[in-house]
Amino acid sequence: MGQGAEPRRPHARDDELGAAVARAQEGDEAAFAVAYRMVQPGLLGYLRGLVGPEAEDVAADAWLEIARDLGRFRGDGAGFRGWTATIARHRALDLLRRQKVRPRTTVLERDVFDLPAAHNTAEQALETLSTERALALIGELPPDQREAVLLRVVVGLDGPTAARVLSKRPGTVRTAAYRGLKRLARQLAGAEDAPGTEEGAG
Template sequence: MRKGGQVQRVSADDLALGTAVAQAQDGDEAAFEVLYRSVQPGLHGYLCGIVGEDAEDVAAAAWREIARELPRFRGDGHGFRGWTASIARRHARGHLRRRGASHRTTGSSWPPPAMDHLAHTLPGATLPTETAQALIAQLPLAQAEVVLLRHVICLDEPTIARVMGRPSPVVRLLARRGTRSLARLLGAGDVTHGVARALGEPT
């Protein structure tokens, strides 16, 4: 499949997700459970990075809308991930507006207690969730969102651009800056995978 001159690779997970979406739209409750188990870890990880300890409440509100609007969704498995991310993002940003965006951080001290040890671990080591949240909280919101959408929800660049309503070159720049900022904060060459796992990336 080609889009915008690029080959889009469809993973087996997204193929299975697309099948479950179609079945859930036909009223199959077991298929909806498959959707939830497949998508919720990434959505929850994204929301942990954006709204911290309020992630559960925001995710619940997002899933109520997802369930209500599911019959209207049109697309494949990857498109479903992007669609649910858009819904979660809208709820997260509304939550931040209500409580004040300046309170986006999770309340963890900086640097977090594990930071001294982590600074000397190998790149890609598993991080405590609190540490991953504290790292993400140091980024400007737009950079944090791109990193989370890419590495936690596992969206590609064009989908992230649609979710955020930004041009792809801007998304690419934000991703590069966010990743570099995380690497500087942790003192490691590649921390995005570790952050993703800590915030709930499916394994």
């Protein structure tokens, strides 16, 4: 078993999402609303990691583009997550350019995924945290690791899809995610060992 021996688990509701997207492409507005509700939380979390408090405005712009171009999308539920993340990322980078702020993602010469089983613990722990606390922890990572982990844990993309979103090779993003999750595992372990962090402490 090599470093990529354990593939990324498919998102639990990708089949349902794919079906909703297909119906939305046929003009079913209720199905589009279903797809929106399934994708928006992860997309918003990802954007918060990129542009902070501007995330909701950027997400709104992204969804306008997603709705406009929906008929051109080809793929399944997982592909739709990747497509929407790509659009949202472009809108975020546009905002950062307009603000004349160097994009935090430019260091991200990374490619996410197919991490070794040893680091699934960090991923599972993050999934159980509140979104706010998880994003705060992820926000402390170096820029190259931050977006890799956001795409892996918050958006739920697989390796090849995350690579396409970032226009990077999978090995690079895999390294970033590996290092980021390893670092988060250490932070989580430290928090659990700290006095006064048990439930009910206070």
